[in-house]
Amino acid sequence: MRAPELSKEPAPQAGSGAARPAGIAAVPRERLGQARVLIVGDVMLDRYWFGDVNRISPEAPVPVVHVQRQEDRLGGAANVARNAAALGANAGLLCVVGGDEPGERIVELLKDSGVATHLERDPELSTTIKLRVLSRQQQLLRVDFENTPAHEALLAGLARFDALLASHDVILMSDYAKGGLTHVTQMIAKARAAGKSVLVDPKGDDWERYRGATLITPNRAELREVVGQWKSEADLHARVDALRASLEIDALLLTRSEEGMTLFTADGEALTAPADAREVYDVSGAGDTVIATLAVMLAAKLPLVDAVALANRAAGIVVGKLGTATVDYDELFAPNAR
Numbered sequence: 001m002r003a004p005e006l007s008k009e010p011a012p013q014a015g016s017g018a019a020r021p022a023g024i025a026a027v028p029r030e031r032l033g034q035a036r037v038l039i040v041g042d043v044m045l046d047r048y049w050f051g052d053v054n055r056i057s058p059e060a061p062v063p064v065v066h067v068q069r070q071e072d073r074l075g076g077a078a079n080v081a082r083n084a085a086a087l088g089a090n091a092g093l094l095c096v097v098g099g100d101e102p103g104e105r106i107v108e109l110l111k112d113s114g115v116a117t118h119l120e121r122d123p124e125l126s127t128t129i130k131l132r133v134l135s136r137q138q139q140l141l142r143v144d145f146e147n148t149p150a151h152e153a154l155l156a157g158l159a160r161f162d163a164l165l166a167s168h169d170v171i172l173m174s175d176y177a178k179g180g181l182t183h184v185t186q187m188i189a190k191a192r193a194a195g196k197s198v199l200v201d202p203k204g205d206d207w208e209r210y211r212g213a214t215l216i217t218p219n220r221a222e223l224r225e226v227v228g229q230w231k232s233e234a235d236l237h238a239r240v241d242a243l244r245a246s247l248e249i250d251a252l253l254l255t256r257s258e259e260g261m262t263l264f265t266a267d268g269e270a271l272t273a274p275a276d277a278r279e280v281y282d283v284s285g286a287g288d289t290v291i292a293t294l295a296v297m298l299a300a301k302l303p304l305v306d307a308v309a310l311a312n313r314a315a316g317i318v319v320g321k322l323g324t325a326t327v328d329y330d331e332l333f334a335p336n337a338r
């Protein structure tokens with residue numbers, strides 16, 4: 001007998017001792033190898049500079065960091081794509097990058113990650129980069145570079161989207177509000193007309209642009225920005241149902257950090273998966289792992305509730321990792337590991 005990983009109980013608090021679910025059966029590797037997910041959205045580079053601080057600057061009352069090491073990681077939609085590829089799926093990534101060094105670095109890192117990249121270059125664009133300066137494990141400063149891609153690059157991306165649609169099963173929109181998804185409403189309409197599921201990781205307070213999506217995966221703050229603060233689980237449910245109906249979105253998966261995640265669909269019942277983490281080291285990027293896992297499992301034709309249970313399991317694994325932000329097939333399904 002299979003124990004359900006999702007329940008109809010309201011979200012329990014972290015550490016409430018919820019029993020570890022027995023888990024759902026492993027999906028054969030070959031099945032994931034046939035899953036084709038197209039990720040569209042804002043890519044970025046996460047750069048870390050590590051160094052020592054031994055003095056205060058004579059120019060201003062600030063520390064002087066002597067940088068000794070640099071580390072680069074794929075961020076945003078590129079991190080989502082990397083997560084889908086790590087599970088063994090065919091991950092395609094459609095995005096815009098600049099002709100600058102961070103853009104080159106993203107291309108280079110993507111080559112090693114097994115993602116099929118479909119890049120539009122915009123020579124005027126500053127590729128989005130978040131630079132952190134760290135000393136002794138402490139972040140001293142974060143410096144962001146970004147601007148909005150040019151109209152022509154976005155239109156070229158839209159044409160490329162049309163061409164890529166037929167060869168993918170699930171379309172994933174990873175919105176970080178950097179302008180890469182300017183044409184998201186049109187893309188969703190085209191994908192749905194072609195019979196594809198569309199998953200959206202939203203940003204900002206205008207969700208009209210996501211009209212007609214299959215499933216949307218906000219975190220608590222993102223949902224609050226759109227429906228306001230809910231007073232109870234019942235109130236939350238009512239607000240989500242009204243939102244889904246008005247935007248014609250089939251399902252909403254609310255990710256709730258230490259409270260796990262809750263799935264709302266037209267079926268009426270809200271299904272909650274308690275947080276599945278054994279240890280929590282680094283929660284950043286967990287949302288990327290959630291939507292990537294969901295997309296891969298839906299592309300492999302799993303039922304939505306099973307896909308959600310596996311996404312929750314993947315999130316529980318990834319928050320226990322420092323540094324790397326992906327979960328691979330063995331980690332997700334290895335019988336002895338979980």
Ligand SMILES: Nc1ncnc2c1ncn2[C@@H]1O[C@H](COP(=O)(O)OP(=O)(O)OP(=O)(O)O)[C@@H](O)[C@H]1O
Nearest residue numbers: 219255256257258260275277284285286287288315
């Ligand atoms: N502190 C935590 N303890 C246990 N599980 C966590 C914790 N934070 C996140 N998770 C797991 O990761 C999932 C996604 O996290 P969260 O709701 O914070 O998404 P998010 O804000 O979009 O993340 P990010 O934008 O940083 O990638 C949660 O549903 C849960 O399964």
Ligand SMILES: [Mg+2]
Nearest residue numbers: 201219287288
């Ligand atoms: Mg997120």
